[in-house]
Amino acid sequence: MGHHADHDAGHDGLDVRVVRTDAAYEDALAVRFAVFVEEQGVPEDMEVDEHEDDAVHFVAYLDGDPVGAARLRGTGDDAKVERVAVLPGHRGAGHGAEIMREVEGVAAARGFDRVALHAQTRAAGFYDRLGYERVGGEFEEAGIPHVEMVKPL
Template structure:
């Protein structure tokens, strides 16, 4: 089994079916498009087919998502999302653990991510370091962060 449920019952999976991908996209749309106002055509981009996608289920309901893709010599984590009613319960950390495990298994030495600035503390707590100045993506302030695996 490539996935496991944590003690809260969260089941983080690498997406293998169309249904799982649709579930991951539904979470991303709810968070990034509906909640944060990112345009749909920016949310689903040219990297979808190349990325490894993740979806997190709680009692068979999709509540979280992320994707991982090659970025030069590094792995890049993107689209990390947890639905609003399920935030603050450690699910984001569990998703990141799973993503980092997959990146390490694929022999990436480093993960890069563009964190929304307001979420940078979440990544600080996970051992990511900020690189450079704040910038905007999709109208939202971000900061680049890196972690050696």
């Protein structure tokens, strides 16, 4: 399929799916590894952690290729969004916002009142535009500065 094929997916042809198969999970992990491990230097054993099994995973496809990923898990009253990633060659096209819309929809459907996330500080502006607000100061995770952000659903 070329880039001009008709899609009933998102406005930009992005197809964001909840992971329901091993193959889709492998696709999501491939995106996460490319971004967090290879690009940003996060250790492999930190990238895949003990929460994989109790999270809802998302993978975003463009023309059949995985280009984005995220995961969602409940922590008390909050739905926590983690591991939001878009491959370097596909940034700036609105894909991240589309992934977040899908994740927030699933969180809302599961009865959560708000979504929380640890944003890399340099990405805080992206989440700010999506309606997230910073809570507290900066901290480090995997050697990268982050801020906690929350959004009511």
